[in-house]
Amino acid sequence: MGISISNISKSYKNVKALQDISFDVKPNELFGLIGPDGAGKTTLFRILTTLLFPDQGTATVAGFDVVGDYKEIRKNVGYMPGRFSLYQDLTVEENLNFFATIFGTTIDENYDLIKDIYVQIEPFKDRRAGKLSGGMKQKLALSCALIHKPKVLFLDEPTTGVDPVSRKEFWEMLKRLQQKGITILVSTPYMDEAALCDRVALIQDGRILQIDTPEAIVKHYPKPIYNVGSNNMYQLIISLKDYEFNHSVYPFGEFVHYTDSRTDFNPKELRHYLESKNLIDIEIEQTEATIEDTFMELAK
Amino acid sequence: MLPIIFVLPLLQLVILSNAATFEVKNIKFGYIDNDHSSTSRALIEKFNASTYFDVLTDFPSEAKASSAMLKGEIDVVLEIPRHFARDLQKEKHSSLGVTINAIDGAAAGVENVYITQIIQSYNKNIRTDLAQISDAQIQPVIIDAIPLFWYNETLNYKTFMVPGILVLLVTMITLFLSGMNIVREKEIGTLEQINVTPIKKSQFIIGKLFPFWVIGMGLLTVGLILARLIFNVPMLGSLALMYVYTSIYILVVLGIGLFISNFTDTQQQAMFIAWFFVVIFILMSGLFTPIESMPKWAQIITEFNPIKYYVEVMRMVMLKGSGFKDILPQLIKTLVYAIVMNGLAVWSYKKTI
Numbered sequence: 001m002g003i004s005i006s007n008i009s010k011s012y013k014n015v016k017a018l019q020d021i022s023f024d025v026k027p028n029e030l031f032g033l034i035g036p037d038g039a040g041k042t043t044l045f046r047i048l049t050t051l052l053f054p055d056q057g058t059a060t061v062a063g064f065d066v067v068g069d070y071k072e073i074r075k076n077v078g079y080m081p082g083r084f085s086l087y088q089d090l091t092v093e094e095n096l097n098f099f100a101t102i103f104g105t106t107i108d109e110n111y112d113l114i115k116d117i118y119v120q121i122e123p124f125k126d127r128r129a130g131k132l133s134g135g136m137k138q139k140l141a142l143s144c145a146l147i148h149k150p151k152v153l154f155l156d157e158p159t160t161g162v163d164p165v166s167r168k169e170f171w172e173m174l175k176r177l178q179q180k181g182i183t184i185l186v187s188t189p190y191m192d193e194a195a196l197c198d199r200v201a202l203i204q205d206g207r208i209l210q211i212d213t214p215e216a217i218v219k220h221y222p223k224p225i226y227n228v229g230s231n232n233m234y235q236l237i238i239s240l241k242d243y244e245f246n247h248s249v250y251p252f253g254e255f256v257h258y259t260d261s262r263t264d265f266n267p268k269e270l271r272h273y274l275e276s277k278n279l280i281d282i283e284i285e286q287t288e289a290t291i292e293d294t295f296m297e298l299a300k
Numbered sequence: 301m302l303p304i305i306f307v308l309p310l311l312q313l314v315i316l317s318n319a320a321t322f323e324v325k326n327i328k329f330g331y332i333d334n335d336h337s338s339t340s341r342a343l344i345e346k347f348n349a350s351t352y353f354d355v356l357t358d359f360p361s362e363a364k365a366s367s368a369m370l371k372g373e374i375d376v377v378l379e380i381p382r383h384f385a386r387d388l389q390k391e392k393h394s395s396l397g398v399t400i401n402a403i404d405g406a407a408a409g410v411e412n413v414y415i416t417q418i419i420q421s422y423n424k425n426i427r428t429d430l431a432q433i434s435d436a437q438i439q440p441v442i443i444d445a446i447p448l449f450w451y452n453e454t455l456n457y458k459t460f461m462v463p464g465i466l467v468l469l470v471t472m473i474t475l476f477l478s479g480m481n482i483v484r485e486k487e488i489g490t491l492e493q494i495n496v497t498p499i500k501k502s503q504f505i506i507g508k509l510f511p512f513w514v515i516g517m518g519l520l521t522v523g524l525i526l527a528r529l530i531f532n533v534p535m536l537g538s539l540a541l542m543y544v545y546t547s548i549y550i551l552v553v554l555g556i557g558l559f560i561s562n563f564t565d566t567q568q569q570a571m572f573i574a575w576f577f578v579v580i581f582i583l584m585s586g587l588f589t590p591i592e593s594m595p596k597w598a599q600i601i602t603e604f605n606p607i608k609y610y611v612e613v614m615r616m617v618m619l620k621g622s623g624f625k626d627i628l629p630q631l632i633k634t635l636v637y638a639i640v641m642n643g644l645a646v647w648s649y650k651k652t653i
Contacts, residue, residue: 049496051651075498085493102499144493 001062002027002183003048003152008057010043017043019206021057025185025199030178032197032214033187034295040206041187042082045156048185049079062151062183075103078145082156084137088130092121092140095129096147103148113180114143117173135166142173146182153177155186159193171196191292202295209298214291221289221297223247226267227255229283230274239277243270250296255283257293305477305515306522309469313523317462317531320588324410329353330374332365339385339426346422347378352414365399375401376411388426462533463614464587466523471607472578474516474550478557479574481508482649483564495651505646509554516550517543527618536621545613545627548634552606555641562648581607609634 003025010018017040025031033041046052048061050070058065064072086095096118100107111118121139124132129140138158145153155174159167171193178184186197194200195214202209202217210217230236233251240249240258247261260270267284274282329347333340348355356374359365365377379397381387387394398415402408485491494504520543527533556577564570583589584598585607591599602608609630616622624631 051492051495071498074496077496079493079496081489081492083489083492085489087490088488099497102494102497104498 001151002029003031003059003061003185005044005048005059006057008044008047008054008059010040010047010052010055016206018047018054021203021206021208023201023208023211025183027183028178028181030174030184030186030196030198032194032200033185033203034189034191034194034200034291035187035203036189038205039203041203042156043206044203045079045081045154045185045187049077049154050074075148076151078148078150078153080138080141080145080153080155080158082160084129084141086129086137086141086144089128091126091128092132093125095140096143099144100147105148107147110147110149113149113177114146116176117146118143134162135169138162138166138170139173142170146177150182152183152185155184157187157189159188159190167193191290191295194291200291202291202298204295204299209295217291217294218289221294223259224265224286225289225293226258226260226270227252227283227285227287228258228270228274229255229281230279231281232279235277236274236279239274239279243273248297248300250293252290252292255287257287258284305473306519309473309519310522310526313462313465313469313526314530316465317458320457320461320465324407324414325352327353327376327411327414328374329355329376329378330357330359330365330368331355331378331380332359332362333380334382335380335384337385339388340380343380343419343422344378346418350414350418369399369401372401375407376415378415458531459533459619460615462527462531463618464585464611466520466527467585467607467610467614468582468587469523470516470519470546470550471553471581471610473519474512474553475557475574475578476571477512477515478509478554479560479570480567481512482558482561483567483570487566501646501649501651505558505642505649508558509551509642512554512557513547513550516553517547520546533618535618537617537623541624541627542614542617545610545617545631545634548631548638549606549610551638552634552641555638555645556606558645559641559648562645562650581605584608585611587611606634606637 005024006022008018008021009016021040021044033044035041043052047054048059048066050066050073053067058067060066061073062076064070064076066073087098090098096107100109107114117139121132121136121143124136129137132140142155142158145155159170162170167190174184174186175196188194197214199211199213200217201211210220212220228236228240233254233256236256237249237251240246240256245261245265247259248257250257258270267286271282271284331344331347333344344355347353353376357368359368359377362379365374365379368374369377377397377399379399381395381397384394384396396419398412400408400411400415482491485494524535524539524542528535557574560570560573560577564573584591584594584602584605586602587607591602591608594602613622613627613630616627620626
């Protein structure tokens with residue numbers, strides 16, 4: 001009763017948005033679709049929510065085919081598009097009432113499901129949706145997407161443009177919804193959010209790079225990874241990129257994530273090399289790979 | 301938004317009805333009197349007495365008059381030849397030179413008619429005068445045609461224009477509002493959310509149409525009140541009939557608007573297409589220029605112009621007091637149009653991207 005996608009392809013004129021995508025989302029799973037802008041995440045969401053037809057392949061959502069049973073899907077899924085899509089000139093309460101009505105239900109009927117979220121915006125229920133802050137808008141949009149008790153929830157980049165505190169709260173809400181038996185497919189360009197999902201699919205240029213649990217994805221990172229730091233970040237990156245044995249060099253916060261192409265890599269050699277480039281305060285220590293490292297490695 | 305929707309069109313009604321008239325007044329009139337006789341002065345006095353002409357200048361020469369016309373100081377020059385009075389008396393015949401600035405062809409035509417009328421009436425007087433002076437000859441029987449202007453006896457342009465302009469306003473507002481509407485939802489993204497709900501296409505379209513239908517009827521009501529109070533336009537026919545026809549007519553316009561909306565991606569595109577149709581519909585509606593004087597192909601096109609029928613019906617019902625049977629042909633055509641356009645609108649609205 002989750003989501004099943006097999007061999008989905010979709011092109012826009014010359015651009016191949018999705019190429020032969022297949023994966024399954026288990027019932028009651030919190031599944032993350034992780035990828036940069038333009039990877040094809042929104043296209044996949046639109047196919048699954050019956051807004052677009054795939055060129056090839058089939059998909060089912062909650063057991064219903066996205067082409068044949070689109071009417072059933074529309075009754076059974078909640079969709080929160082990437083862009084705020086509620087009526088800005090209706091108030092919070094009016095929006096919620098409106099969406100409850102077109103789904104043939106009432107706010108009271110499913111209030112328990114949205115209660116946790118709605119209480120946070122209830123003080124502003126007479127305010128127009130357009131006048132809410134970013135985090136509030138997301139909460140209202142989520143409430144509206146949940147008002148008909150959907151079996152599957154689609155959230156397209158729900159945390160883009162939302163402040164860090166609201167993002168954290170939002171993910172906590174998703175966890176609670178999952179406990180209420182809702183299958184959730186969420187997309188995000190933020191790699192740090194991937195760790196909060198049960199399983200993630202890394203997607204780029206319309207292809208799935210890897211699907212696994214966040215832990216497994218990180219564990220499968222093929223090489224030891226090193227945090228390298230120095231007094232001069234710019235010079236450090238240039239020097240590392242010039243180093244003949246480098247495998248990958250990515251800036252990562254105040255450090256540079258470095259991997260070496262040799263199996264018998266000795267950090268001391270690297271230190272000597274960097275010192276020869278007149279860098280000082282050099283720090284080199286092994287670190288844990290993150291999903292971002294994995295993604296960069298796979299996307300190479 | 302609602303005050304804007306109502307106040308601006310009604311301002312337009314007041315302004316346009318007063319301004320959009322084909323009456324040509326305050327014609328700047330100049331003359332060259334080469335005769336300087338009492339006869340020629342009597343002729344000029346005739347023009348002076350007319351409310352249409354402002355007698356401005358007596359030009360000493362034709363060259364001066366020409367240069368004044370070139371500068372736009374005068375619209376009409378009347379040249380009275382030397383020996384005008386003498387020729388009239390002796391030869392019973394004389395010529396006058398009339399020069400009209402015809403840059404605005406329609407106005408020039410009207411001016412020509414005014415001048416001819418004045419000269420004719422002068423001619424009639426002078427003939428009787430001369431007949432008494434000269435040896436009595438048998439006068440031919442003069443046939444006088446006295447025109448009667450039915451349904452608008454005083455040829456009041458406001459009576460004629462107000463129903464037409466009211467039609468125009470109801471049409472423009474409802475077309476633009478409906479044309480902008482769905483495409484606006486596309487732009488701000490709300491349509492994407494709505495499309496993933498079980499709402500039916502027809503429910504959605506009706507929900508979109510109804511508010512604009514109400515606004516259109518409201519505009520008609522306020523417009524009719526103004527027509528009555530400010531312009532004193534006669535309302536001979538039944539008000540109910542006007543409302544019945546308008547209620548169907550607005551459906552046509554809304555259908556067109558929604559159809560445009562479905563085929564465009566931005567409000568800008570929708571605006572351009574809506575303008576395209578509005579300009580053609582208005583100029584080919586018989587509101588400003590009679591359809592009878594259009595070329596044959598254009599007359600055929602006007603058959604598909606809903607504004608044409610509405611203008612006809614409003615004028616017929618308001619000024620002529622036409623009844624249900626009289627407007628039945630227009631009513632049926634409009635009804636068919638409404639069904640076709642709204643059918644197309646529902647059909648072309650897709651709940652996918």
